[in-house]
Amino acid sequence: xxxxxxxxxxxxxxxxxxxxxIKIPTGQILAIVGPSGAGKTTLLxxxxxxxxxxxxxxxxxxxxxxxxxxxxxxxIVGAVxxxxxxxxxxxxxxxxxxxxxxxxxxxxxxxxxxAQKMLDQLDLSGKENLYxxxxxxxxxxxxxxxxxxAMNPKILCYDEPTSALDPDLRKEVAKLILNxxxxxxxxxxxxxxxxxxxxxxxxxxxxxxxx
Amino acid sequence: MLNYIQQILPALLGGTKVTLSIFAITLIIxxxxxxxxxxTLTSKFKPIKWLLNTYILIMRGTPLLLQLIFIxxxxxxxxxVFSRYNAALIAFILxxxxxxxxxxxxxxxxxxKGQIESAKLLRLSKWQTLRYVLAPQVFKIVLPSVGNETIxxxxxxxxxxxxxxxxxxxAGNVATARDVTLLxxxxxxxxxxxxxxxxxxxxxxxxxxxxVWR
Numbered sequence: 001x002x003x004x005x006x007x008x009x010x011x012x013x014x015x016x017x018x019x020x021x022i023k024i025p026t027g028q029i030l031a032i033v034g035p036s037g038a039g040k041t042t043l044l045x046x047x048x049x050x051x052x053x054x055x056x057x058x059x060x061x062x063x064x065x066x067x068x069x070x071x072x073x074x075x076i077v078g079a080v081x082x083x084x085x086x087x088x089x090x091x092x093x094x095x096x097x098x099x100x101x102x103x104x105x106x107x108x109x110x111x112x113x114x115a116q117k118m119l120d121q122l123d124l125s126g127k128e129n130l131y132x133x134x135x136x137x138x139x140x141x142x143x144x145x146x147x148x149x150a151m152n153p154k155i156l157c158y159d160e161p162t163s164a165l166d167p168d169l170r171k172e173v174a175k176l177i178l179n180x181x182x183x184x185x186x187x188x189x190x191x192x193x194x195x196x197x198x199x200x201x202x203x204x205x206x207x208x209x210x211x
Numbered sequence: 212m213l214n215y216i217q218q219i220l221p222a223l224l225g226g227t228k229v230t231l232s233i234f235a236i237t238l239i240i241x242x243x244x245x246x247x248x249x250x251t252l253t254s255k256f257k258p259i260k261w262l263l264n265t266y267i268l269i270m271r272g273t274p275l276l277l278q279l280i281f282i283x284x285x286x287x288x289x290x291x292v293f294s295r296y297n298a299a300l301i302a303f304i305l306x307x308x309x310x311x312x313x314x315x316x317x318x319x320x321x322x323x324k325g326q327i328e329s330a331k332l333l334r335l336s337k338w339q340t341l342r343y344v345l346a347p348q349v350f351k352i353v354l355p356s357v358g359n360e361t362i363x364x365x366x367x368x369x370x371x372x373x374x375x376x377x378x379x380x381x382a383g384n385v386a387t388a389r390d391v392t393l394l395x396x397x398x399x400x401x402x403x404x405x406x407x408x409x410x411x412x413x414x415x416x417x418x419x420x421x422x423v424w425r
Contacts, residue, residue: 072334085329089347099333131424
């Protein structure tokens, strides 16, 4: 279970998040919804450790952790960015196995086998040696998901996963997220798409701008 | 005529050797130096940035010829004496490193921040991020500009003439003055063209290899 206690984040004098507490049981999906400027992305960036928090504590299964700690052993959170941020100079396969091989020291052969399994599951067979620019947006997103999963995060976060996709692909992503739930991946989805949130989430957190 | 060409060719090739040695040594030192200064320019530490920007302003804002003359003829007045060859190398390295540092600064700054964040989330170390993510992307971005400067350098190297170094241009000029014929200067032009053509070809080949991804 992920537990966040009294998270506060300010930019200068402006409070973006005020003493927010969240609990997500393992394998559940939390959707964070709200209008632009409500601090959804800031909240996500705090959870994935790209922003320092002003106060607040993070616990995974009762053990406190620091999301900004980049120690590979502390790899609790993974993320899929809005524009995926695949590395354009690396092929699909290289994108996925870079971190497992270089950071975790997994043997290349083993990492490739694992990656191939996930690629096959996500309908990306045969794309291993393509570069990101040769893929559609939906395919890039699935590669980004595989890349994040390859580091075995306990929690996977998505920033606006549907914003760049057409309606058919939105359903595909929803299906994908629900499938990962079956594998007990805890997931946090930032979206302004209420319908999508209702389709996938066990719980919906509405954030509003702080006046 | 062929006889004459055969006669002066050894002198011209000797000059070419000097030209190439200045070219190669300048590149080998100025490019890494430019990378280092370029990365430093993206840092947030103001005093060093100010210092570097002043250096770049002077190097890019005054003629290379002046810098060359200043180092070889000017500095001895302050008791700092370099050999002709070393003075030429110092001038070229300082001048070209300034241009390269601006090129590399631009290269590093044009990589989206998300790439670095993405690498951080995958727990790649700073060095790994530089090695596998940033460097290849920056390399591709800066290649055309670095190529331009490289070709410029071949031609700029002829400026060492003014401090009396026996480069390709001087070898040609000496022969022209001695034998009262245009041929040596035409040959010099042809040799410069061959050098730039080879460099252009190599640069194109490297660029082609980076074009497999976008």
